[in-house]
Amino acid sequence: MCHDRKEGFSSVTILTVMKQLYYEVKKCLGCKSCEVACAVAHSLSEELFKAIAEEKMPLPRKKVLASRGKNYPVSCRHCQYPKCVDACMAACLVRDVDKGMVQHDEARCVGCWMCVMVCPYGAIRPNIKAKIPIRCDKCKDKDEPACVKACPTGAIIWQEELAVKP
């Protein structure tokens, strides 16, 4: 759904379809349920006990890190001006403006880690064995990201965001 809106003298298109992940920090207990759910959701079997035994053990695309007594889930934000996309020397990271997502073409990726080098959030982590950077894909094939479903306190919020299309 998009519509034009006049803002000052320039016309901009406002998109309201993108959903983003937000975190209510004071609700986060640091239980890491989201990490486990994320890894399982990105495994072949999508089942915890089978996933553990998979040859390429799935890694979480989200990490809960603490600072000054508070817990912060950290994962890719799908930045509007993503440094990883600019840095990608294999052109396999692309920002899809309409979906509001940074997408990764794993088949083209060579695992050069330029994206890891420049991510200002430390949200891209290298899977050295698979030679693939791992980052949040918002569980693109599912209706809701696995972390949102798994959070026992409702600290992870999956909500539409207003974004301005350039």
Place this chain on the structure above:
Amino acid sequence: MKQFIIIGNSAAGIAAVEAIRKRDKQSKVTVISDEDYPAYCRCLISYYLAGEAKEDKLVYRPDSFYKENNVEFLMNKKVARVDPKKNRIIMEDKSQLGYDALMIATGARPKFPELKGIKRPGVFGFRTIKDAQNISGLLPVTKAVCVLGGGLIGLKAAYALKKRNIDVKVIIKSKQVLSQMLDVQAAGLVQQRLEEHGIEVLLGQDASEIIGEGGIKAIKLESGKAIGCSMVIVGKGVTPNIELVKESEVQSNEGIIANNFLQTNTPNIYTGGDACESFDIALGAHASNALWPVAVEQGKIAGGNMAGDGQKYGGSIGMNSLEFFGLPVISLGIYKAKGGDSSFEELKLSNLKENLYKKIILKSGVIVGAVLVGDIKNSGLYLSLIRQRIDTSAFKDKLLEENFGYPVIKDLMQEQERIYV
């Protein structure tokens, strides 16, 4: 309607085209390349030579890119000189083209040392897809290759050749590999990994002659020893391609000098990528940082500014990321503390048996560089701290901790946080 000319069809050139087209769909944009290939991923040529990436993986922008962006693309054309007084460029074939704004993104080329025999067939640089194809074409009749230079290009070439089962020796003048980006300890880990996989590394040695009759038979070292090989790959650094402005008033040093709008001293001529020298944040002085992400960033800003933006460039940082046989390495900014300068401090974490080595260099509490081997996960955070010149004194003990992460520095960042509510 204006005429924009972009000389160069790689990272900086393409980024400039995209930035221009974001703001200006009408004006004429001409891209000139001296190669006969549409935009490709130059840094992937080692993966291509190794057989890990097929040619189609090298495509940086699809063939339709030029048409979709309404760009006139001139392949196989070399610009001989720029005439800023008349706002025109002159090609080697004597044809001319006028411009309103010009972007010089001509990149760099391999430096070949003055060495007897350096012109022999079988001596290659390793920069273009053509180099990779020419090298690859000879591999069926090649048993042994000597690589001159232990920098990134030399080692990437050596890695690729080893993957193709060629016998490779790397001849390095300095006492370590990657002396432009790593300290001795980190370099030791990389060297060990290369040697474990059968790449022979000869330190503290330089070639004195490439011996042969017609083709190559051997390399003679300064020590007098000769090493048999039928191919030589030269990875002794690069020279910016700036001959086209040498006789003009456009100011250059090693590279073309850019101000913080990526403009040269001639206001309607811009530059970016490997051909340019820009402000280096970690060094606090102008330097050339020949690196894909830097080139894209510069091309984007220069292109935007050509189309009328007034975007300021924060400056570049010398950095690189590489991986050999599963060992990831990242180097950022200044990688060795200046001896005798007490304002420098080094934080280290190392477990050489586990192939782990992490070092952060601080100057008066501000991170100016880092070397990460084996565990590279937080490098983007260190890079942010370097770029934003943040005093880390209050939390420097945490920097190398396993659970260090973005939450520790989030309140210090320029950009306002919006996802934590």
